[in-house]
Amino acid sequence: MSIKVRLSENLPLHLLLPDGDNTKFxxxxxxxxxxxxxPGSPFTLANTGLGNYINDDYIIAPLSTLRRFxxxxxxxxxxxFTEESQxxxxxxxxxxxxxxxxxxxxxxxxxVNRMSTVLSNITGVQDIIVWPEKNGQAVLGTNCxxxxxxxxxxxxxxxxxxxxxxxxxxxxxxxxxxxxxxTYNVEIVITVDGQPRENKxxxxxxx
Numbered sequence: 001m002s003i004k005v006r007l008s009e010n011l012p013l014h015l016l017l018p019d020g021d022n023t024k025f026x027x028x029x030x031x032x033x034x035x036x037x038x039p040g041s042p043f044t045l046a047n048t049g050l051g052n053y054i055n056d057d058y059i060i061a062p063l064s065t066l067r068r069f070x071x072x073x074x075x076x077x078x079x080x081f082t083e084e085s086q087x088x089x090x091x092x093x094x095x096x097x098x099x100x101x102x103x104x105x106x107x108x109x110x111x112v113n114r115m116s117t118v119l120s121n122i123t124g125v126q127d128i129i130v131w132p133e134k135n136g137q138a139v140l141g142t143n144c145x146x147x148x149x150x151x152x153x154x155x156x157x158x159x160x161x162x163x164x165x166x167x168x169x170x171x172x173x174x175x176x177x178x179x180x181x182x183t184y185n186v187e188i189v190i191t192v193d194g195q196p197r198e199n200k201x202x203x204x205x206x207x
Contacts, residue, residue: 004098005069011058011095013043015073017051017088024085025076026053033068045073060097069095110135111197113188126176128159131169132190132197141190141197144170148203151183178203 005011013028027042038058045053060066071093075085111134118127128148132141141164148157159172170190178184184203189196 002094002096005060005095006098007060007064008062009060010056011038011060011069011071013045013055013058013071013073013093015045015053015075015091017053017075020051022047022049022051024053024088025079025081026073027076027081028055028071028073030058030069030071032066033070038069042074064097067097069097071095109193111192113190113197113199113201114138115186115188115201117203124175124177125173126157126178128172128174128186129169130172130186130188130190131164132192134192138168139192140164140168141192143189143191143196145189146170146172147187148176149185149187150179156184 003012011030013030015026015028017024026045028045029042030038031041032038040058043055043058045055048054073091073093075088075090077083077085111132113130113132115128115130118129119125120127128146130144130146132139143160143162144164145160146158147155150156157174157176159174161170161172164170185200186203187198187200189198191197
């Protein structure tokens with residue numbers, strides 16, 4: 001059985017004998033994903049009645065990098081744990097560690113560069129404002145570069161800025177006048193988390 005457990009929580013070593021037998025002596029042998037026994041393993045399970053045997057003493061370290069524990073339950077007939085029961089099969093629980101500081105370490109972050117445009121009908125100046133997002137949230141980036149490319153693949157306007165404005169965006173201005181019904185794309189590169197992140201956005205002039 002697979003059980004989800006978070007960092008800093010107790011490892012729930014719970015065994016239920018379906019016939020309610022309270023006269024047995026189970027142990028839980030627990031290993032991590034490297035097959036290394038956990039400190040304290042095997043764990044003695046206390047009889048709490050109606051065939052339930054429990055041990056919640058082990059606490060998963062808050063900064064643990066381990067991802068999985070496997071508990072094998074062995075039922076013994078004697079308190080010295082020398083005679084394994086021939087009536088009950090061994091049981092197993094798999095504990096997967098699910099926590100923001102653990103499972104999500106392996107999560108692949110999503111990066112995208114967003115853009116808006118403003119065209120002044122008075123001055124004819126075109127503004128392109130860009131900013132990076134990580135996992136859907138605006139973040140700070142550096143070393144931004146843009147290139148406006150027409151339908152033939154020609155660069156009709158480019159710009160670069162090493163640092164963002166106070167609001168975290170990069171602003172580029174040009175007297176560029178898009179052709180009527182022209183098709184353009186803006187290639188945007190912004191460095192986020194130490195890596196240049198590149199994508200394209202369609203160009204839309206807004207006055």
